Amino acid sequence: MLRLTVALWLALAGAALAGPEADTTLRLIHIDAQMQIARQEGLDHAETLNADMLGGQGGALWHSQVDGIYDVPRMVEGARAPIEAIDTATLERLNLFLGSDLGQRISDLELAARTAMMDPDSEKAARRAYAALQGSDDSRVKAARSIIDAGDLVERNVGTAMTASLQFYRALVDGGAYDMTDEDIMTEVWSQEEELRTDTEEWLMGYLLLLMQPLDADDRATYVAFMQTPEAGRLNAALFEGFGTVYSDLTYALGRVLALNLKTLGDGGQEL
Structure with a gap:
């Protein structure tokens, strides 16, 4: 599952006026590095789809298609507009903290924690650390919970993931690989909500505890x-x-190329 995790650093005045300050904000939150992580997560997810849905027969064309979807410069540009739309005065105040020693230290820790959570063993360890402290008065747990509450991170992440899942199924249908009505798609997506919310909260708490160590x-x-x-x-x-x-654009594009490959293989095609 693709994740979108915005704590502090992942965390609309005219765009022309906000531009220079927005550029600084994007640089201070290391937007390029964040999207590079998102790209790697996408490539890993595509490998799972190749194994589970294409029988490992995706081949060179599949890898080329996926590589083109997860284009970091295009992903960065896709995320710019809402930042550029924040008024200049707000961006200036944000940048004072984001550019401070502590701000940059936390930004670096955020990247390190995100990278670590991509490793299954590290993720399991982080989840175990949270489980061991869950319900305690540990100050780190309280801080992590406060950050999640302040950013409404569980609900925002669940909403983003469900929207991406919706787009993925629609792409498979539009590509002719699946025969599902909109009602079928919505039922399937909403059936994942409870499990997704629990998983998201555990992941976020483990991630934040790792970040704050x-x-x-x-x-x-x-x-x-x-x-x-x-x-x-x-x-x-x-x-x-x-x-x-x-993420919605990426998952739709991934679903369309998956549908293409499924149909090709289903029509008796050889490895692509």
Whole structure:
């Protein structure tokens, strides 16, 4: 499952005026590196689809198609508009913190934690760490919960994932690989909601605990306080809007090329 995780760093005045400050914001949150992670997650997911749905017969054409879908510069451009639409004064205040020593340290830790969570063993360890602390008075758990609540991260991630899943099924239908009505698709997508919400909360808590391991109590308190500001809320909403659009486009494109490959193989085609 593709994930969209926006804590602090993943977390609309005229675009022309906001442009320079928006460029700084995007640089400070390491948007290129974030999209590179999203690309790798997409490529990994495509490998799973090849094994599970194409019998490992995707071949060179499948890999070329997938590589073209997960184009980092195009993904970055797809997420820019909501950030550019934030007013300049808000972006200036955001950039003061994002560009601080602590801001950049947390940004680096966010990237490191995201990368670590791509490894199944590291993800299991992070989930176990959360399970061991769940329900306790541990200050790290409280900080992680505060960050999730401030950004409404569980609901936003669940909504983004369900929209992407909806687009994926629609692409398979539009591509002629599946025969499903819109009602069938909605029923299938909504059947995943409860499990998805539980999984998302566990993943986010494990991820945030991993991210915050090197931070002391004062740094964690500052992190939480920033996430609770209106400025951080604006950034968080803009990032979910931008990343949500990107993920929907990516999953639809992936579904269409999967449908093409399924039909080709089903028609007796050899390895592509």
